[in-house]
Amino acid sequence: MKNCPNCNGENRDEALFCTKCGNKLEEQPSNTDINTIQNDNTSENSDPGVNQVIEPTVQPSANETPPVDPPKKKSKVMVYVIGIVAVIAIIFLAMNISFAKPVNKLIKGLVKLSKMNKYTTTTTIDIAYDGDDDEADFISDFALKLETAADVNDVLAQVTLDLLYSNKSVIEVAAGINNEDVYIDLKDLHKKVFYQEIEDVFPDYPDYINDYKIIKKAFDDISLKFDTKNYIKIIDEVLDDNIKGSGNKVTVTLDSKTMSKLVKELLEEAEDDKKLRESIRKNGIDFINRIIKEKRKLEIIDVDDLEEILEIFEDKGDFEDFYQEAIANALIDMDYMDFDIDDINELELTFRFGAGNTIKGIDFTGEIDDELEINVKNDIKSGASFTKFNKKNSIEINELISGGxxxxxxxxxxxxxxxxxxxxxxxxxxxxxxxxxxxxxxxxxxxxxxxxxxx
Missing domain, CATH: 1.10.287 (Helix Hairpins)
Incomplete structure (x- = not known):
């Protein structure tokens, strides 16, 4: 072993650089073993004899290049950087572990999904048939692809239908609504777009849209507070093995009994949740007041009705009675619904997640009967686009029907x-x-x- 003259660390005899500090070590001669023997002989014969020949030690040339490229000396700054990266990685892993539970992951994703104001969903509906009927077998070779684009703030919507047979597109049509018109675009079936002014179809439509935007703006400021852990625990316990996570997917299997039990237990928890009740009351007061402030702009909503509701929210006792009665009625309705949903077949939903725990797709499979199964795949993305058309080059529907x-x-x-x-x-x-x-x-x-x- 050789010691480093810089840090006194021990290194192997053949080491060229110190493994602790990176300092270059003094090189040993290439014939070290021979020199060692000679030195031993010299010590035994302190007085060299006539026949004793002492050969000079061969020293390496100062310009001699080491046979192995020297490792770079470790930088303290680099060590700190690596340490920081490691800590960040550990924190990120811990955060993911905390949300790794399928229920937590699903709820977080659904909350984000509910806040999307512009989105496009592409839904593919495929029917699988396992029977002997020729017509049913023919239908099972079809698939429907629906693209739904929506702008929640400006109230724009469009649905595009693509009919496929044996995975090949046959026809495609689109229908939508914008701020002025209802329209139908037959794509390749007709070169022109068919439209009708929206007020011809819904005379009070602009007034409803006006009030909707006022309500939407007030609603966006609502922020309810409740004991999240209690509700997550209920969902987790009711679903139990019916909810599973694997990678970027969460799969939920639902039947009528599970759905009924889940809704009932959530309602019962809400019935006793004083924090939620008070949060609804306070948010309700703020929500109604924000709408009343815009009373001069309102076209459909009656401000007097809002003020009566506001009185209920402002009186804690009255609101508590109203809250308890509403949940009690909901629970009674659930009891009646149990008779109606017993025949609902089991449904398997798969939620696909992207970056930031955002839901990018929802797929589900359900059996209609023993021979027929429906498979639905939904892809979800942010943003929306709509058909644009020039009315001069389009066909007005009323005009076409009345004599076109x-x-x-x-x-x-x-x-x-x-x-x-x-x-x-x-x-x-x-x-x-x-x-x-x-x-x-x-x-x-x-x-x-x-x-x-x-x-």
């Missing part, structure tokens, strides 16, 4: 529908085999049945 070129429109839709079906040879052949009719004749009959009430 409805026959020309129907003919164009029929032709494009036939083309769409013929593109999918499997679908065309299956329809013709089942019906014994030519696809062109079937579509014409179908369109006549749809439009005959209009004609």
């Amino acid at each position: 070129d409805i026959e020309d429109v129907a003919e164009e839709i029929s032709e494009n529908l036939i083309k769409a079906i013929k593109k999918n040879k499997d679908l065309k052949n299956k329809i013709e085999d089942l019906t014994g009719e030519d696809i062109d004749d079937l579509i014409e009959m179908f369109m006549y049945g749809v439009l005959s009430p209009v004609w």
Whole structure:
């Protein structure tokens, strides 16, 4: 062993650098063993004889490069950085462990989901059939893909339906509502968008939207306080083995009895939760007052009705009676519902999570009967986009019905529908085999049945 002249640490004889401080060690000659023997002989023969030859020790050249690249000297700053990173990693792991319980993870994800103001969900509905009926088997080869876009603040919504057969798109249509119009976009079936001004359909729509936005703004400031742990404990105990977590998924299996028991126990807990009751009362007072402050802008809501409700919330005794009665009625309703939901089949829901414990998908599977199973996959993302159209290049629905070129429109839709079906040879052949009719004749009959009430 050799000692480091800098820190006095012990190192192996062949070490070139100190393993403790990184200091370069003084190199030993390459013929160390020979020199050791010679030194021993020299000590035994203190007076060198005539025949004794002492060979000089070979010293390494000052310019000689060590055969092994020297390790970099450890920096104290780097050590501190590594230490900090390790601590952060441990804290992050601990936080994830605290939310690793499926119930906690699910509730946290649902809370985040409820706060999304703009979102798009893509829902794929697939039916699995295991039977001998040809028509049912034909239907099971279809799948529906629904894309729902919504803007909760501006009250915009659009649903796009894509009909698939054997995983191939057949037709796609969209319908939506914006601040001015209700519209239908038939995509490839017709080159123009069909629309109707929203006030023609819902005359008081602008007034309802006005009041909704006032209520929504007031509602966004609500922050209820309650004993979260108690409710999580109830959910955890009722679901028990029916809720499981694996990686970024939480799976919940529900049947009618479990759902009924869960709702009942949550209501019973809320009935005795004084903290929740008082929080609802105080938030209710603030909520109503915020709406009343905007009374000059209100179009539909009656301020006198709000003030009567406010009196109940402001009187603790009256509100407690109101609160207890509301929950008692809900529990009675649950007893009646038990008779109605006994026939509901078991449902398996799988929640898929992304970064930040955000729910990015909800899938569920349910049996309709012994031969039929429905599978639904929902993908959820933030943000929403809607069809934009120029009214000058679009068709007003009322005008079309009252005397427009409805026959020309129907003919164009029929032709494009036939083309769409013929593109999918499997679908065309299956329809013709089942019906014994030519696809062109079937579509014409179908369109006549749809439009005959209009004609």
